[in-house]
Amino acid sequence: MNTAPIKKWIVLEEQDVSPSPWFPLLLHKVQLANGQIVDDYYFAPLGDVVMVLAVTPDNQVVLVKQYKHGLGEILIELPGGMKQKGRTLVESALNELEEETGIKTTADKLISLGKISNNPTKTRQITYGYIVFDAEFNSVQKPDETEAIEVLTMPAPEVLQQVKDGGIYVTDSMNFIFKAAALYPEVFGC
Numbered sequence: 248m249n250t251a252p253i254k255k256w257i258v259l260e261e262q263d264v265s266p267s268p269w270f271p272l273l274l275h276k277v278q279l280a281n282g283q284i285v286d287d288y289y290f291a292p293l294g295d296v297v298m299v300l301a302v303t304p305d306n307q308v309v310l311v312k313q314y315k316h317g318l319g320e321i322l323i324e325l326p327g328g329m330k331q332k333g334r335t336l337v338e339s340a341l342n343e344l345e346e347e348t349g350i351k352t353t354a355d356k357l358i359s360l361g362k363i364s365n366n367p368t369k370t371r372q373i374t375y376g377y378i379v380f381d382a383e384f385n386s387v388q389k390p391d392e393t394e395a396i397e398v399l400t401m402p403a404p405e406v407l408q409q410v411k412d413g414g415i416y417v418t419d420s421m422n423f424i425f426k427a428a429a430l431y432p433e434v435f436g437c
Contacts, residue, residue: 298327
């Protein structure tokens with residue numbers, strides 16, 4: 248068993264090799280804790296993401312169904328998106344919820360579900376999750392020009408079953424649904 252303390256790598260050089268502004272990519276030359284030099288470590292500083300698990304007064308979870316080009320699939324997930332420049336995480340979460348679903352709410356109604364990192368080896372991206380109860384469709388859906396979004400509602404226990412059965416398999420959505428079910432078992436029928 249190794250008992251040496253774990254140390255951070257030292258960045259010796261950094262080069263921006265981004266193919267486009269939509270996909271940032273950095274090349275690092277790093278020195279490992281053992282002194283070894285790695286001169287071709289690539290990773291993507293993608294920026295943080297926010298997601299909102301919105302629950303209606305009758306315990307329906309609001310989901311979005313949309314095409315995701317990376318997988319070439321139409322997926323079901325929680326509403327969310329990138330943290331927006333000049334906005335806090337909460338402001339970004341509120342904005343994404345309204346844009347994607349037509350649900351407008353206030354910051355004091357958002358409850359943090361914490362944060363997750365999907366791939367800390369190759370990306371610098373943290374997804375922050377929130378839950379809001381008594382969500383109502385009280386605004387207008389305003390998706391971005393590249394988005395075609397279908398809004399779905401599903402009973403909370405059915406959403407949990409969809410995750411268990413593989414119908415919902417986007418990692419960050421799954422994580423926040425499982426966490427919400429653990430924190431609010433009465434909503435999810437646990």
